[in-house]
Amino acid sequence: MISLLKNQVVQTLVLAAIGITAIALCRQPTQFGMSEANFWSEKSSWHQEASMVIGGDSRVYRGVSPTVMAKTLKTHQIKNFGFAGLGYSPEYLTRLSNVLDPDADEKIIVLGISPNSLTPKAAETNGFVRIEEISEEHPLAFISSNEKLSPMKLGSLARLVLGRKQPTFTREEFFATGYMAVQQRPRDLSGLNRYKKIFENNQVADTIQTDIIRFIQQQTEQGVQVFVTRPPVADEMLALENEKSGFDELTFYSAVESVGGEIIRVKSKFETYDGHHLDRDSSEAYSEFLATAINDFAKHKRTESAN
Amino acid sequence: MFFNSLDFLIFGAIFFGLWPLLRKDPNCRWAFLVVASFIFYGWWDFRFLLLIVASGLIDFFAALMIDKSRSNAKLFLILSLCTNIGLLATFKYLDFFTANINTILTLAGDTRTLPLAELILPVGISFYTFQSMSYTIDVYRNELKPTRNLLHFFAYLSMFPQLVAGPIVRASVLLPQLEKAEPISTTDQWKAMKLIVRGYFKKMVVADAVAPIVDSAFTSSEMSTPGLFWWAVMILFALQIYCDFSGYSDIAIGLGAWMGYQFPLNFNHPYSSIGFREFWSRWHISLSTWFRDYVYIPLGGSRKGKFLAHVFMWITMVTSGFWHGAAWTFIVWGTFHAAMLSIERFSNWPSALSRGPVRAVGVVITFALVLVSWVFFRAENMPQAMLILQSMFNFSEGISIQNLPSIDKGLALIVGVMLIWHLFACRVVESLAWVTDKTLRPFQPVFYATLIVLCIFLRGTGQAFVYFQF
Numbered sequence: 001m002i003s004l005l006k007n008q009v010v011q012t013l014v015l016a017a018i019g020i021t022a023i024a025l026c027r028q029p030t031q032f033g034m035s036e037a038n039f040w041s042e043k044s045s046w047h048q049e050a051s052m053v054i055g056g057d058s059r060v061y062r063g064v065s066p067t068v069m070a071k072t073l074k075t076h077q078i079k080n081f082g083f084a085g086l087g088y089s090p091e092y093l094t095r096l097s098n099v100l101d102p103d104a105d106e107k108i109i110v111l112g113i114s115p116n117s118l119t120p121k122a123a124e125t126n127g128f129v130r131i132e133e134i135s136e137e138h139p140l141a142f143i144s145s146n147e148k149l150s151p152m153k154l155g156s157l158a159r160l161v162l163g164r165k166q167p168t169f170t171r172e173e174f175f176a177t178g179y180m181a182v183q184q185r186p187r188d189l190s191g192l193n194r195y196k197k198i199f200e201n202n203q204v205a206d207t208i209q210t211d212i213i214r215f216i217q218q219q220t221e222q223g224v225q226v227f228v229t230r231p232p233v234a235d236e237m238l239a240l241e242n243e244k245s246g247f248d249e250l251t252f253y254s255a256v257e258s259v260g261g262e263i264i265r266v267k268s269k270f271e272t273y274d275g276h277h278l279d280r281d282s283s284e285a286y287s288e289f290l291a292t293a294i295n296d297f298a299k300h301k302r303t304e305s306a307n
Numbered sequence: 308m309f310f311n312s313l314d315f316l317i318f319g320a321i322f323f324g325l326w327p328l329l330r331k332d333p334n335c336r337w338a339f340l341v342v343a344s345f346i347f348y349g350w351w352d353f354r355f356l357l358l359i360v361a362s363g364l365i366d367f368f369a370a371l372m373i374d375k376s377r378s379n380a381k382l383f384l385i386l387s388l389c390t391n392i393g394l395l396a397t398f399k400y401l402d403f404f405t406a407n408i409n410t411i412l413t414l415a416g417d418t419r420t421l422p423l424a425e426l427i428l429p430v431g432i433s434f435y436t437f438q439s440m441s442y443t444i445d446v447y448r449n450e451l452k453p454t455r456n457l458l459h460f461f462a463y464l465s466m467f468p469q470l471v472a473g474p475i476v477r478a479s480v481l482l483p484q485l486e487k488a489e490p491i492s493t494t495d496q497w498k499a500m501k502l503i504v505r506g507y508f509k510k511m512v513v514a515d516a517v518a519p520i521v522d523s524a525f526t527s528s529e530m531s532t533p534g535l536f537w538w539a540v541m542i543l544f545a546l547q548i549y550c551d552f553s554g555y556s557d558i559a560i561g562l563g564a565w566m567g568y569q570f571p572l573n574f575n576h577p578y579s580s581i582g583f584r585e586f587w588s589r590w591h592i593s594l595s596t597w598f599r600d601y602v603y604i605p606l607g608g609s610r611k612g613k614f615l616a617h618v619f620m621w622i623t624m625v626t627s628g629f630w631h632g633a634a635w636t637f638i639v640w641g642t643f644h645a646a647m648l649s650i651e652r653f654s655n656w657p658s659a660l661s662r663g664p665v666r667a668v669g670v671v672i673t674f675a676l677v678l679v680s681w682v683f684f685r686a687e688n689m690p691q692a693m694l695i696l697q698s699m700f701n702f703s704e705g706i707s708i709q710n711l712p713s714i715d716k717g718l719a720l721i722v723g724v725m726l727i728w729h730l731f732a733c734r735v736v737e738s739l740a741w742v743t744d745k746t747l748r749p750f751q752p753v754f755y756a757t758l759i760v761l762c763i764f765l766r767g768t769g770q771a772f773v774y775f776q777f
Binding site for chain 2: 007008009011012013015016019020023149151152153154155157158194197200
């Protein structure tokens with residue numbers, strides 16, 4: 001045993017194991033609920049299991065809580081099919097519609113539209129495709145992501161080792177409904193700088209919008225009610241997107257309504273933690289707002305039918 | 308499977324757990340090596356195994372026939388070379404030639420288009436075909452006796468640590484080692500471990516961390532950003548490709564050493580070079596010596612006069628560039644290096660800057676020229692490469708640091724330390740190795756344990772080894 005411990009290879013491995021364990025134990029968890037790996041792998045495998053499905057990018061999967069919506073829309077099974085970095089594509093829209101249960105009495109699709117999700121670059125670096133590829137490619141790819149061993153920045157590691165406080169507080173909770181709740185302090189708007197460059201030579205594409213309109217028309221003809229909403233963002237982000245992205249909201253909304261879709265216009269303010277993602281409290285409030293709007297529409301439709 | 312994957316950790320644990328037991332008997336040793344290497348290689352796609360087995364069988368029997376029937380030796384050598392080069396031509400270069408023929412047809416006004424084959428490029432094909440060709444060529448040259456044991460041969464050809472990205476190991480170096488099962492001393496184990504840990508650090512902490520920044524720059528709309536932006540990006544790419552590739556080589560050499568086999572050094576602080584001749588004696592050494600021994604010297608080397616020596620050198624460098632990738636950018640990269648080597652031969656400028664304080668100037672000049680060459684290596688196409696080069700030399704807005712790529716401070720610190728080490732400090736410290744080794748010996752386990760901890764917690768998000776695409 002002593003000769004084994006004198007071996008430098010053994011010494012190194014033992015010291016490394018102690019170091020890794022100590023740091024992992026000292027790390028404050030930031031992720032709660034189900035594991036992130038399972039969150040994405042389960043979402044990627046949904047098939048015919050909801051009467052309402054919500055699609056979109058990270059503003060949707062971090063901004064819409066199906067559980068909160070279900071408190072108002074009591075008869076619905078609701079799933080959040082949002083993906084990080086999503087670019088709308090025919091493949092994604094087909095997968096989205098396949099999440100709907102064909103036997104459901106009332107089928108609803110909600111599309112969260114952000115200008116970035118309508119750009120060619122978002123379609124190229126498609127977060128949806130990457131998650132699907134990983135889930136098809138290798139089961140081990142998901143198992144290896146343990147939060148305690150997840151990568152961190154050198155500054156954060158140094159503060160942890162020296163026993164100093166981390167400058168930011170982050171809490172992420174993953175739900176089986178496809179929603180991720182985020183709390184982050186302090187608010188950090190530095191990500192907006194990245195968005196200033198995103199729309200250079202990468203404007204909202206007519207072809208992508210046309211694909212969405214065609215999709216809405218097909219779904220409407222099949223008896224699915226489609227709602228379109230633009231998830232709320234900070235005023236600075238809204239101004240940036242309206243100026244730089246080439247997104248003509250009014251024209252797009254007219255096209256949606258012309259094929260039977262309904263627009264849910266957001267007039268209230270909702271707090272973001274980074275300029276374009278809602279924090280937990282705001283996302284719950286926004287989810288309630290969406291559910292109420294959809295419920296009001298349903299009531300109105302029933303009243304019209306009765307008359 | 309990648310070295311930096313959970314799959315490989317499990318594979319490695321099983322392999323090294325069984326290796327001490329199974330290495331004692333030669334046939335058992337070779338069979339175990341072949342089976343393990345085939346599992347390693349087939350993990351990507353089992354169809355890749357068919358190619359390596361087929362080309363390996365042809366080369367094994369061709370070498371035997373070369374040795375047996377010297378009057379027909381050339382015929383069998385040509386068979387071996389055609390098989391290996393044919394594989395490369397088909398899987399790696401077919402679409403390149405097809406696309407260029409289509410371009411010529413279009414320019415000639417012909418509306419016909421040849422279809423692209425779009426074949427999957429088998430991982431490591433550029434490496435194992437070269438390794439296999441060196442075997443048959445050495446047998447032909449009477450520099451090596453062919454092995455008569457098929458398992459022995461495939462253990463050499465398919466050995467997993469260096470199969471997919473080198474170093475390219477000559478049969479004369481590895482086959483004799485494979486015949487024995489020398490005990491592995493604790494000193495050798497420790498040296499191997501240090502190499503493996505350094506390799507993982509370079510790959511996971513440096514290369515994988517800077518890769519997304521470089522990728523983002525090359526896919527962004529910032530081609531025309533003047534000032535220091537593209538110099539900064541190319542410095543990051545220079546670090547990325549060096550740390551990625553030399554990191555892989557370190558891991559491969561370390562794993563080989565753990566198995567009891569010595570692979571040749573593949574990188575020797577290339578960025579501390581003065582001049583391109585020195586650079587190529589330090590960068591991807593196993594490939595540059597392969598091209599020297601199997602292309603440059605057979606063509607005639609420097610034996611046929613200065614002019615032809617230049618011609619043969621240009622052929623060698625351009626071919627080497629083309630080996631790296633089926634694209635004009637790689638050919639231009641090789642051509643650039645050939646031009647730099649020619650200039651050196653004429654002017655002998657490195658010798659003027661190789662002594663004293665001006666040495667640092669020589670290192671910086673060489674590094675800057677290498678950065679320029681890396682633009683062609685990394686760019687998606689020639690127009691992008693030219694646009695980036697234009698931007699690199701556009702100082703119309705002065706030396707502006709405003710548009711430097713956004714980089715985390717901790718990563719910037721690591722990048723800075725790596726640059727200073729690899730350009731200037733490494734050779735000074737290594738010349739004092741006999742002092743540092745003795746003085747620092749007690750602290751080495753702490754140092755390397757720290758590197759392992761950093762690999763876990765500071766690992767970047769990039770994934771595949773860059774040279775896997777070759």
